Amino acid sequence: MMTMRNLLLLAVALALLVIVPPFLGLGWQNMLVNVLIASLFALAFNLLIGQAGLLSFGHAAYFGVGAFAALHLMRAIEGGLPFPTPLVPLAGAAAGLLIGLIAGYFATMRSGVYFALVTLAIAELFHSLAPQLEGVFGGESGISSMRMPWNGIVFGSMLEVYYLTLAWVLVCGLALWAYTRTPFGRLTLALRDNEQRVRFLGYSAHTAKVIIFTVSAMLTAVAGSLQAISIETANYSLFASNVSAQVVLQTFVGGSTVFFGPVIGATAFTLFSFLVSDLTRSWVFYQGLIFVLVMLYVPTGIGGVIQHHIHNRRQLDWRNMAGHYVLAFVGALLLTAGVVFLTETVAVLFGEDYAMVRHNAEGGLPPFELFGASWNPTGLLTWLLPIVLLIGGGALLIRARRRISTIWDRKGPSNATATEPLLAGGAK
Amino acid sequence: MTATPTTQTALRLAAITMSFGPIEVIKGVNLDIRAGERHAVIGPNGAGKSTLFNLISGMFAPTSGEIFLNGNSIAGLSPHLINxxxxxxxxxxxxxFHRMSVFENLRIGVLARxxxxxxxxxxxxGMRQVNEETAEVLARVGLESRGHDLAGDLTYSExxxxxxxxxLTTGAEVILLDEPTAGMSREETEKAIELIRTVTEGKTLLMVEHDMGVVFSLCDRVSVLVYGDIIATDTPERISANRAVQEAYLGEEAAS
Structure with missing residues (x-):
């Protein structure tokens, strides 16, 4: 029954993904391409952390390798190689497989922190070598190419790129999901749970981890090559640690214990940066704040929270709870408003522009513009407003949270079993 | 003890030593486990029983000496190869595997076989043979009704x-059980003994056991390990009559 419902949900989502984009503007189409690429990247990354329990801090390496491999093939096609453009990501997959195999062989010799550090070091190796390798990575400026037409498809419009990306992400996502149902997929979970016991059951844990790492690197590289197709260029900044960090943030905020969690995280962050990055320069700060809050209060991520509610949907007193959820939402909104107001005020007051204004005003504190109004830096209202928002929102949220947790404690026994298909750790 | 292992010997330890730094924990153990027998290793705490198991199963490599499984040297191999x-x-x-279902815990080994x-x-x-065999093992250990529960949710004795x-799942003919009844109540222990008896039928069993009652009702022979050395190997009856053993081990336990 659960599976039926999931299938239906997937079908609806798929239909929307196919039907809606032609009606969107170029900016939104581009944003959706980025969402798809980030989703595949996060799904492939989560194969390691969510299923095998291996935290890689250097997945930018395989994303970048995929992008460069795709661009090299695209350049060859430009030069006359009769290779179908839609299959360019195969070059990324091949390169990711090879590099993942080599890097994975060494990285998976260790676990835990040491594994994370080795993956970080490998990515840094690429980051520092790439600008010097003119032939492979095009030096500091990187390499560029053009999408060549194939079989009447020009690949000139963003929409064509979108459908190509969608097809690849769906195929790879499906493959990753099928993976969880194979014997090796089950072994992957066993490794996360208890690597030692796996060894004593006749499995070479190292061999298994190398294979997992290679699969993850290969699909990460496919995501990288899709980005190369989309923006037709790549340079060494793809190997930067912030690319590696971004996928970690997205996966954990989305929920690494749920199969679709990383997709939720990738979508949320991509959408967030699309909507907010033009409005404020503090958006990276907000991103970090969201990550910290999620880790502190909902460590299973957005996906984990959703799954928890779905599992317990029959035991929960929804009628009683709805009001408190609305209250919690209002509280969170007020709190957010307070934080944003305070952050933006501080950003203005300590910014370069305001320093200039102050210079012109000979050291005084002239009023500043924010949210379409003028504020006096020494005015009571300027500081009272965010404080009221913070205290009011915080109080509301704490109160609602307490009520909600009482209702959760009162609910009947959970009907969650080890066989819920959504749960990566339990799919049978 | 340098004679070539015969087919009747399932497991042979030849002059095994193991040192952690300057401390020699296992001091030249020689032991022959016959194919099909149930053999217990007893000894006071810290005698090196668990270390001995870790050497045989490949968690550590012995400092010196040889281990033969059905005549083939296995000393120093990795655990998965020994398995x-x-x-x-x-x-x-x-x-x-705490976060996996009981059924899946067993299936991992069946898949390996x-x-x-x-x-x-x-x-x-879709692997019918594998799933059927897993269900079989599940029934043999009496956990049919718990197959879908998370292993971490089982009671201690389960x-x-x-x-x-x-x-059992990997199909090995030589089974090592490390204190299978530790921490169990009298009643649970009785059940566990029956379980071990039936599931090791036709296999070779080597077990570490503290409970002399378990050893008496289950085992054909007993070896006594004291300070990294086997001081006696014999039937349970004769071991309990052995003066040196009484002094080294049984006496100590009776006094405690």
Whole structure:
């Protein structure tokens, strides 16, 4: 029954993904391409952390390798190689497989922190070598190419790129999901749970981890090559640690214990940066704040929270709870408003522009513009407003949270079993 | 003890030593386990029983000496190769996959026996033979009704039964059980003895056991390990009559 419902949900989502984009503007189409690429990247990354329990801090390496491999093939096609453009990501997959195999062989010799550090070091190796390798990575400026037409498809419009990306992400996502149902997929979970016991059951844990790492690197590289197709260029900044960090943030905020969690995280962050990055320069700060809050209060991520509610949907007193959820939402909104107001005020007051204004005003504190109004830096209202928002929102949220947790404690026994298909750790 | 191992010897330890730094924990152990027998290793705390198991099963490599499984040297091999050679072990501290279902805990080993260790191209749900055999083991250890529950949710004695079940799944003929009844009540112990008796039928069993009652009702022979050295190997009756053993071990326990 659960599976039926999931299938239906997937079908609806798929239909929307196919039907809606032609009606969107170029900016939104581009944003959706980025969402798809980030989703595949996060799904492939989560194969390691969510299923095998291996935290890689250097997945930018395989994303970048995929992008460069795709661009090299695209350049060859430009030069006359009769290779179908839609299959360019195969070059990324091949390169990711090879590099993942080599890097994975060494990285998976260790676990835990040491594994994370080795993956970080490998990515840094690429980051520092790439600008010097003119032939492979095009030096500091990187390499560029053009999408060549194939079989009447020009690949000139963003929409064509979108459908190509969608097809690849769906195929790879499906493959990753099928993976969880194979014997090796089950072994992957066993490794996360208890690597030692796996060894004593006749499995070479190292061999298994190398294979997992290679699969993850290969699909990460496919995501990288899709980005190369989309923006037709790549340079060494793809190997930067912030690319590696971004996928970690997205996966954990989305929920690494749920199969679709990383997709939720990738979508949320991509959408967030699309909507907010033009409005404020503090958006990276907000991103970090969201990550910290999620880790502190909902460590299973957005996906984990959703799954928890779905599992317990029959035991929960929804009628009683709805009001408190609305209250919690209002509280969170007020709190957010307070934080944003305070952050933006501080950003203005300590910014370069305001320093200039102050210079012109000979050291005084002239009023500043924010949210379409003028504020006096020494005015009571300027500081009272965010404080009221913070205290009011915080109080509301704490109160609602307490009520909600009482209702959760009162609910009947959970009907969650080890066989819920959504749960990566339990799919049978 | 340098004679070539005969076919009747399932497991042979020849002058095994093991040192952790300057401390020699195992001091030249010689031991022959006959094919098909149930053999217990007893000894006071810190005698090196668990270390001995870790050496045989490949967790550590011995400092010197040889270990033969069915005549083939296995000393220093990795655990997975020793398992594939036909030896499986359980652990003193329950060592299962807590976040997976009981059924899946057992299936991992069954898959290994069927050689689909790294299978990536077929769903496991469709592997009838594997799933049937898993269900069989599940029934043999008396956990039929718990198959879909998370292993971490089992009671202690159920987890111990699962632990034994997992040891059986890879199809090994030589089974090492490390204190299978530790921490169990009298009644649970009785059940565990029966379980071990039936599931090791026709196999070779080597077990570490503290409870002399268990040893008497289950084992054909007993070896006494004291300070890294085997001081006697004999039938349970004669071991309990042995003066040196009484002084070294049984007397100590009676006094405590």
């Amino acid at each position: 594939r050679a036909g030896l499986a072990r359980s652990f003193q501290i329950t060592n299962i 069927h050689g689909v260790r790294y299978g990536l191209f077929r769903p496991v749900a 987890q111990r039964a699962l632990e034994i079940g997992m040891t």
